[in-house]
Amino acid sequence: MKNYSRLIVLTGLFVAGTIGFLVSSSPSSQAASAPEKEISTEPVEPDMHEFMEYVFQPTFKQLKPAMATEPTDNQGWKTIKANSLVLAEGGNLLLIRQPKEGATDWSKHSDQVRGFGGKLYRAAKSKDFKMARKHYESMIRNCNACHEQFAGGEHILKP
Numbered sequence: 390m391k392n393y394s395r396l397i398v399l400t401g402l403f404v405a406g407t408i409g410f411l412v413s414s415s416p417s418s419q420a421a422s423a424p425e426k427e428i429s430t431e432p433v434e435p436d437m438h439e440f441m442e443y444v445f446q447p448t449f450k451q452l453k454p455a456m457a458t459e460p461t462d463n464q465g466w467k468t469i470k471a472n473s474l475v476l477a478e479g480g481n482l483l484l485i486r487q488p489k490e491g492a493t494d495w496s497k498h499s500d501q502v503r504g505f506g507g508k509l510y511r512a513a514k515s516k517d518f519k520m521a522r523k524h525y526e527s528m529i530r531n532c533n534a535c536h537e538q539f540a541g542g543e544h545i546l547k548p
């Protein structure tokens with residue numbers, strides 16, 4: 390009798406194990422447990438010239454006239470907020486484009502552009518033109534610092 394109940398238990402375990410195996414080896418659960426490729430930031434356009442020409446240049450071209458005089462309407466502030474935020478976040482995108490040589494300096498310039506770009510963005514949010522103008526000029530100084538060092542002194546921008 391003791392052996393008989395033991396057999397039942399063992400049979401039960403075997404059945405449960407078999408079902409478990411079938412479930413775990415079904416195609417859908419296999420797909421879910423397949424090792425996932427790590428997703429990380431990577432440049433879409435690794436060429437720096439193209440990146441500056443299509444991301445930074447058009448943004449700067451819109452920001453510059455908007456920063457010339459204090460905006461008189463909401464649209465003017467919106468132009469400043471939109472373009473300063475793209476340039477500030479662009480600082481992050483520069484950080485994933487470090488050159489093999491001078492990566493530390495490159496990162497410092499990128500960090501400064503991100504920092505002052507962010508301050509400009511926040512000043513524009515509170516419609517403080519005096520502060521906005523100050524941070525804008527500091528940002529451009531740091532754009533130029535990178536151009537001095539990494540673009541052979543070309544593309545020196547006037548704020």
Ligand code: HEC
Pocket residue numbers: 437438441442445446449476483495496498499502528529531532533535536539540544546
């Ligand atoms: C970390 C370095 C770095 C920073 C910071 C940087 N740039 Fe540049 N930029 C470059 C390099 C390098 C080039 C030259 C690319 C080439 O032609 O090979 C360039 C070129 C340019 C050009 C010329 C593009 C063309 O089509 O000829 C413009 C405009 C420009 N940058 C705008 C900006 C603005 C605006 C900022 C700041 C908000 C900025 N850059 C910040 C590295 C930087």
